[in-house]
Amino acid sequence: MTNRSHADLVAEQSRSKSATSALAASWRRSMVKHGLDPADRHQPERLSYAELQYRRDARDRFLNVAAPQLDQLYGLVGMSGCNVMLTDADGIVLDQRVSDGDAAQFRDWGLWQGADWSERSQGTNGIGTCLAEGRQVTIHREQHFHTRNTGMSCIDAPIWGPDGRLLAALDVSSARADQTERYNRLIAAQVAQAARSIEATFFRASFPGARIVLASDDPSDAAMLLAVDKDDLAVGATRAARRALGLEREGDLRPRPAADLLGRQDDLHGFDRAEHAAVARALARAGGNVSAAARALGIGRATMYRRMARLGLNEK
Incomplete structure (x- = not known):
């Protein structure tokens, strides 16, 4: 194809209203919208x-x-x-x-x-x-x-x-x-x-203090990410996650409970959730020793067992 014939083809396709391909649309933008000459060197x-x-x-x-x-x-x-x-x-x-x-x-x-x-x-x-x-x-x-x-x-x-x-x-x-x-x-x-x-x-890197959570059930879909703060609120989302979850298309994200966005059921609410986290941490620090965890929380062993049962925590 000669230089002139390429320029002629581009010009012809750019002016054609019947050309509907993505390439023709780009050529048309280049010539009509931006006023460019395909022969310009x-x-x-x-x-x-x-x-x-x-x-x-x-x-x-x-x-x-x-x-x-x-x-x-x-x-x-x-x-x-x-x-x-x-x-x-x-x-x-x-x-x-x-x-x-x-x-x-x-x-x-x-x-x-x-x-x-x-x-x-x-x-x-x-x-x-x-x-x-x-x-x-x-x-x-x-x-x-x-x-x-x-x-x-x-x-x-x-x-x-x-x-x-x-x-x-x-x-x-x-x-x-x-x-x-x-x-x-x-x-x-x-x-x-x-x-x-x-x-x-x-x-x-843009959310250094947050947990980064995969907002997809497919582990290979690494583009769908949420940034979740210490209160379990989603404070950031990639473009793919924004589109999939119906979030703001651009700009700052209005904080929302991550569990709501991800559709993950959470039977614990409010103080129960906070108590669950506190008891779980105490047990982890005590290596699963219920008596030691109870002492760390300032409660009796029997009370500790009752709370564990109510919160769905099993003795390890």
């Missing part, structure tokens, strides 16, 4: 060093949490000539992993720290379209809006913040001529897993 704009550093400093805690996952993902795909990048929600590349031997080529493509890969800037591309649609995407070669980007394959997954808002995009890009769609699918699975791991780790 300018590199993405890049922030100055000071501007990039300002953005990085503002997201320093997130970048520190994400760094080990970037290293791990790069360890899986770096040897095949791939570039691993992490952007903010605006599509600005904040961090990356790339080999010294491939660095010059990726810098020439504009796949570099500080570059703006938003859809409004570069049209349909892995990073920008992932952020625009809030979903995992693969943009392979001629699926890109700009003709100058049709030599690359870009695989991206969104990362959602603890407040339920879109926080970042995780990208693996390759400009290899032999990059196949089948290989892209393998990389896409790794990108999705790394993105979910970053999301879960940052969620945990």
Whole structure:
């Protein structure tokens, strides 16, 4: 396909009202909404060093949490000539992993720290379209809006913040001529897993004083997490948990009893629950010795047995 024919195809599909695919919708946004020309061969704009550093400093805690996952993902795909990048929600590349031997080529493509890969800037591309649609995407070669980007394959997954808002995009890009769609699918699975791991780790780090509870009966669904405080109130939830449990889509979470959200029955209420916890702690500290636990609570042994029976605690 020549440069002109690709630009013509994009323009034709962008204007067509009958084209209903997700790709055509992205091309249409790029041309109609953002006013871009598919034949434009300018590199993405890049922030100055000071501007990039300002953005990085503002997201320093997130970048520190994400760094080990970037290293791990790069360890899986770096040897095949791939570039691993992490952007903010605006599509600005904040961090990356790339080999010294491939660095010059990726810098020439504009796949570099500080570059703006938003859809409004570069049209349909892995990073920008992932952020625009809030979903995992693969943009392979001629699926890109700009003709100058049709030599690359870009695989991206969104990362959602603890407040339920879109926080970042995780990208693996390759400009290899032999990059196949089948290989892209393998990389896409790794990108999705790394993105979910970053999301879960940052969620945990954002609620340091809370218990983190899996809000799903499926142990493999690591994206559905609740943060529960010392009073057993859910004070935070990942985007997946918010959607599944019908919570606020974005922003602060109104505290709710975790048991109510999780549908777990609790026969103890109020003072009974507090007494149950106190008696259970005393027994644990006494190694199951009822007499020692009773003395620690300042009650008689017979009273202790009666309370244990009423609270459903068995002697170990």
